[in-house]
Every structure is written in C-alpha cells, then in structure tokens.
Amino acid sequence: MRKFYSTFGIAISLSASILVCACSDKKNDVAGGITDIDHSMAYTGKILDANGKGVASARVVAYIDNSISVEDSVETTSDSTGNYELIFDRNTDADTVILYAEYNALCALINAAGLENNNLQISERKMLTGRIDGANDGYVRIKGTSIKAEISEDGTFSINNAPVGEILLQYVENKAPVAVFPVSTAGTSDTIALPPLTEKYLPMEGAETVFDNDSTLATSVNYVDGISGKAIQLEPGQFIEIDSLDPTDGDFTISLWTKWDGPNGNHQILVAQRSYWSDSTSKFQWHFENTEGKFSVMKSAPVSPEEISFGDSSIVPVGKWTFLTLVSKDHQVSMFVNGEQVGKTNTFVPNTLNQAVPFRVGGNEISTETWNGLIDEVRIESVARSKEWILNTFQTHFNTLE
Structure with a gap:
C-alpha cells in the first residue's frame, strides 16, 4: 500500500450522492476570478x-x-x-x-x-487517448467528473467523452491514487493524443530493484525507518535502477525525501540517466558535485560547461528529513528544498542519445558516488509541477513528522 499522496493526488468518482448546495441568486456583470x-x-x-x-x-x-x-x-x-x-x-x-x-x-x-x-x-466533447509508461493496470479518471477509462496491459487508455478545457487526469491503481496529470483538451481537433505520461513512484517498501556496483542484484538491502514506513540506506556502490525510464525528453519533475549525512569527499548521485559519464552514454544527472561543493545538474562530466549549479552544501540540511525537487519546464530547470526554490532557474537541455541508458536513483556505475544518506518517497513524473504543488506536497508530508 502506498504511504503518501499529495493533497492534489486524491480523487474519487462522483455519484448521485454528491451534495448540491443552494446557489446564489446574485449575478454581476463583471467577469472575474x-x-x-x-x-x-x-x-x-x-x-x-x-x-x-x-x-x-x-x-x-x-x-x-x-x-x-x-x-x-x-x-x-x-x-x-x-x-x-x-x-x-x-x-x-x-x-x-x-x-x-x-x-x-x-x-x-x-x-x-x-x-x-x-x-x-464550451465546445463538443473530445476523444482523449494516451499511455502511462510502466502502467499495466488500474484506470484514469477526469477529476470533477465520473468519467474514467481502464488502462490496458500496455499502459494505453481511451476516453471518448472528455470535456473541453484544462483538466486534471487522475491515475488510480489498486484503488489508490497514484498521480495527477494536468492535460489540455482545448483546440480544434476532435481527438487529442497525449504524449506518453511517465509516473514512477518508489515508496521504499521492498519492491525496489537495488544493484551493487557490478550491476548484479544486491544480496543485502538496508531498510530503515523512513518518513513513514521504511526508507533505504544504500551501501557504498549500490543504486536503485528503474529499467529504461526516460522522462527527460520533455517536461519532468523528480522529487524525493532524504536524510542527508552531508559531504563525504566524493560526488553523490541523486538521480542519473547514463551508462557512463561520456557524452555518448550520459543524458542527465542531478547530484552533489564534490569538486565545487555544489548541488547541480549536468549532461556528462562534472564542472563541464553544461553544468547548472543551485547552491552549496548549506542548502540541504544534514541529519534532517528534507524534501528535494527538481523541475524542468520548457528546458528551464529549477531546484526546490522543502518547497522553496534554491538558486536560479536556468536553461538546461539533456543530451540526445542514440541508445537507451539506465535511469538510476542514489548512485551510478562509479562505486564511490552513492548518495550519502537515507532515501524515501521517490517520484518521477513527465509533468512540470508548479511551485504551489511542490510546497503543498512538502507541507502535507512534513505535518506527519511533527
């Protein structure tokens, strides 16, 4: 069972039991908000x-x-x-x-x-088709309606009566809400074909795929107390691998909770989409870069011209549960700590590769670059979450720690 959901991530089907309040007889002639x-x-x-x-x-x-x-x-x-x-x-x-x-x-x-x-x-209803990467069960529904569609084994779905507008598409699996995707159905086309929607959630409950540095399955994984339930303390050289997940071709949001043990004299990986650090096999990486002592994103080698830095080690508390978020919208990348932006928003375009490369959390192929701390509640999405969403998610989780 999933442990946490953003307060923007819960939805149920509407029914005749919805309470309808008496409406106001007032009218005014000024359109407002x-x-x-x-x-x-x-x-x-x-x-x-x-x-x-x-x-x-x-x-x-x-x-x-x-x-x-x-x-x-x-x-x-x-x-x-x-x-x-x-x-x-x-x-x-x-x-x-x-x-x-x-x-x-x-x-x-x-x-x-x-x-x-x-x-x-207002306009005529639309046909809405799409696919959720990695999904093979559950359904999607349009928040504020009873409209829903089952997800096929290949992750595809189809809704033939979607209202026109800026809607919220809710993905539900095992009767639990998983993710909300903002979707526009405006436009002149009768059929809206969505790009693939990525949503990967790692609650650290034992189903994660953890490898040792030699790319063999880890024989021992250290689960400890997390923000709720369990978190992972990766051993040196270990990392969590998520198959060939590829969220960085468009907008994306990556978020996780960590209790960081601070700098340890090595680079430390939060997430890495790469086989090796060269331009031909490295697409993107978010990490603590030890040479300059900064939290950064990069395409390949550290301190290369493509690296974007957000701040030094002081921006992430040591020994306290902290919510880290990286958002890329229209190739403008921003980092948030506990719901607040750190550093500046900068242009960043991941490398375009001719091959699929692994998506890893907490480490990469270099044994010394494992994240130095606990990791919990990892979420990867192919949407750019707003500042309000990030702050709301932090506050919702943080309230359980108090």
Whole structure:
C-alpha cells in the first residue's frame, strides 16, 4: 500500500450522492476570478461559445475536492450575457475546485486553481487517448467528473467523452491514487493524443530493484525507518535502477525525501540517466558535485560547461528529513528544498542519445558516488509541477513528522 499522496493526488468518482448546495441568486456583470467575502468564496466568470460570445442559461457547477473526497458543490446558471457567480459559504483555499459548464451538448471543465479568471469556453466533447509508461493496470479518471477509462496491459487508455478545457487526469491503481496529470483538451481537433505520461513512484517498501556496483542484484538491502514506513540506506556502490525510464525528453519533475549525512569527499548521485559519464552514454544527472561543493545538474562530466549549479552544501540540511525537487519546464530547470526554490532557474537541455541508458536513483556505475544518506518517497513524473504543488506536497508530508 502506498504511504503518501499529495493533497492534489486524491480523487474519487462522483455519484448521485454528491451534495448540491443552494446557489446564489446574485449575478454581476463583471467577469472575474475568486473573491473572499467574509470567509465565503465567490467564483465569478463567463461562459463563452466557440466565437467568444457569452452563452445565456448555461448550467455551471463548482465541485469541491478536499483531496480525500468530493464533499460539496454549488450550481447556478449563467445570465443573459453569459456571466455567472458561485458562492460557497466557506473558505475553499485548501481545496481543489473544479468548475464545469454545459449547454445542450456543449461543455467545458477547468481546475480553478491559479487562473486569472474563471471563464469557460464550451465546445463538443473530445476523444482523449494516451499511455502511462510502466502502467499495466488500474484506470484514469477526469477529476470533477465520473468519467474514467481502464488502462490496458500496455499502459494505453481511451476516453471518448472528455470535456473541453484544462483538466486534471487522475491515475488510480489498486484503488489508490497514484498521480495527477494536468492535460489540455482545448483546440480544434476532435481527438487529442497525449504524449506518453511517465509516473514512477518508489515508496521504499521492498519492491525496489537495488544493484551493487557490478550491476548484479544486491544480496543485502538496508531498510530503515523512513518518513513513514521504511526508507533505504544504500551501501557504498549500490543504486536503485528503474529499467529504461526516460522522462527527460520533455517536461519532468523528480522529487524525493532524504536524510542527508552531508559531504563525504566524493560526488553523490541523486538521480542519473547514463551508462557512463561520456557524452555518448550520459543524458542527465542531478547530484552533489564534490569538486565545487555544489548541488547541480549536468549532461556528462562534472564542472563541464553544461553544468547548472543551485547552491552549496548549506542548502540541504544534514541529519534532517528534507524534501528535494527538481523541475524542468520548457528546458528551464529549477531546484526546490522543502518547497522553496534554491538558486536560479536556468536553461538546461539533456543530451540526445542514440541508445537507451539506465535511469538510476542514489548512485551510478562509479562505486564511490552513492548518495550519502537515507532515501524515501521517490517520484518521477513527465509533468512540470508548479511551485504551489511542490510546497503543498512538502507541507502535507512534513505535518506527519511533527
């Protein structure tokens, strides 16, 4: 059983039992966003057709998802110019709010978080196809709806009635939520074919593939107390290998918890996608680089011109559980420690290789470069998570340590 999930990563299917609150009779003529009124939350916006014209009498619903269940909803209709207002008599700051609109056969769906306005442009539903790398079971569902699709043995899925908009696609396995992928179904095409979605989660519960430095399976793996359940203390020369996982061709997020024992006179690997450090067999590496004493990403050899540094050893506490995150969006890479960015965002493009190379956690082919500390809750995704998501994930986990 998985130990932790981000509060953005829990979803259930909606049913007729969802509570529908009475909607406000108020309307206003100004499309806006979210307003806090005496601890109530007002979501205002406009329902638009394909030409950008306001749609009157559209049904508009806001669903509240507290990351454990959908616990509330509010419904209204748009006025004669397409404007709407939805008011909750509670503060929804800590919840995920999904906005839905429909008029006849047209509809739209958006995640309200982080939007400048809450306008919804309705259109015909789309066919949505995709594949989750490494998945062979479970299902995906669209948050804020009851729409779901089973995942085939090769990881593929197909949804033939996806609403138009910026949606959240929830991957569920063994009745447990695994990952949430932000997906856009906007555009003129009737069929949206998603790029492969990567989601690899290592809870350190004994199913990890640990190798010794000679690439033979480790005969002894040291499991110790983690942030919940167990963590791994890799022995010198060991590393965790994840087959031929390749998340770095586009956007990606890599996160993990560690209790670091500090510098030890050697380079220390967090993750490495390489067979060797040469340009032809090394794609990407995130590590503590001992020569300069900095946390960095690189393509091949340390201190090469391609290396991006985020800060010295002081940015990661020693002997304390710490949440480390590396995000690459449009080849702009950033590092976060306990939900806060360290160093600057820099351009970084991993090497393009003509061969598949191993993806390893906590070490590489060099026996002295094993990570010096505990590792727990490793997650690798083919989406670029937001600062808000990273901070929320840290706070959710950190609260269990207090």
